[in-house]
Amino acid sequence: MIFNILTLFPDTIRCFFRESIVKRAVENEIIQINIYNIRDYSTDKHKRVDDCPFGGGRGMLLTPDPLFRAVESIKNKGQVIYLSPMGACLKQPKVRELSQEKCLTFICGHYEGIDNRVIEHLVDEEISIGDYILTCGEIAAAVLVDSITRELKGSLGNNESKLEESFDETGLLEYEQYTRPDKYRGYGIPEVLLSGNHEEIKKWRMKRRLLNTLERRPGMLDTSSLSAEYKKLLSEVAKEKDL
Numbered sequence: 303m304i305f306n307i308l309t310l311f312p313d314t315i316r317c318f319f320r321e322s323i324v325k326r327a328v329e330n331e332i333i334q335i336n337i338y339n340i341r342d343y344s345t346d347k348h349k350r351v352d353d354c355p356f357g358g359g360r361g362m363l364l365t366p367d368p369l370f371r372a373v374e375s376i377k378n379k380g381q382v383i384y385l386s387p388m389g390a391c392l393k394q395p396k397v398r399e400l401s402q403e404k405c406l407t408f409i410c411g412h413y414e415g416i417d418n419r420v421i422e423h424l425v426d427e428e429i430s431i432g433d434y435i436l437t438c439g440e441i442a443a444a445v446l447v448d449s450i451t452r453e454l455k456g457s458l459g460n461n462e463s464k465l466e467e468s469f470d471e472t473g474l475l476e477y478e479q480y481t482r483p484d485k486y487r488g489y490g491i492p493e494v495l496l497s498g499n500h501e502e503i504k505k506w507r508m509k510r511r512l513l514n515t516l517e518r519r520p521g522m523l524d525t526s527s528l529s530a531e532y533k534k535l536l537s538e539v540a541k542e543k544d545l
Contacts, residue, residue, distance in 0.1 A: 304334045306407040307443050308372050312337045318444040327457045343371035352413055361414035369420045380405030381426045385442035389428030394469035401453035410439030473527050477510035512539045
């Protein structure tokens with residue numbers, strides 16, 4: 303899969319891609335990351351890419367010409383996505399949807415944003431990674447590359463590690479996990495995890511996923527996405543907690 307990233311600060315995003323899963327995915331040719339410096343496409347002798355907004359206002363905007371030139375220079379651009387707080391909030395289903403694409407192009411905004419003609423005529427979709435303001439779109443682009451890469455076959459050492467994660471196909475949060483020692487500073491772990499009874503352990507984990515979601519993020523629970531086994535346990539959990 304190809305990621306094209308248009309940025310004013312290439313080094314900001316390069317450092318993230320030199321580590322961990324994304325680095326290995328690049329080395330194994332699962333993904334290819336192309337970074338384009340927006341300033342390289344400025345025709346201004348000082349490589350200026352911003353200007354004051356018409357009508358007045360605080361801050362500066364990225365001007366349209368360098369962005370148009372940059373996007374049009376890319377042969378395989380696929381979907382063009384602008385990272386913006388006005389975009390739809392990123393959810394795991396969207397991550398899975400984007401992971402099916404062969405190529406994605408991300409525009410990283412800065413200052414007060416970008417000239418809206420870029421959005422109107424070049425951008426296919428706007429995406430936000432949350433309801434807060436970032437210094438620059440590079441952070442959001444790194445989040446998208448990371449989350450999408452994890453969905454690609456071969457990117458994880460063990461593909462089964464994606465199973466039963468928060469926001470998987472069930473839409474549930476994850477269960478709590480523990481490792482050795484089973485006693486630490488007087489703190490123990492749930493006895494069922496030491497029982498060796500795999501069916502009971504599985505049931506405990508499923509119930510904890512349901513309970514964690516109900517208690518922490520009840521708005522996420524969508525019973526239509528649950529298996530019959532989960533639905534049965536949901537009734538038990540609701541009775542136990544008087545929900």
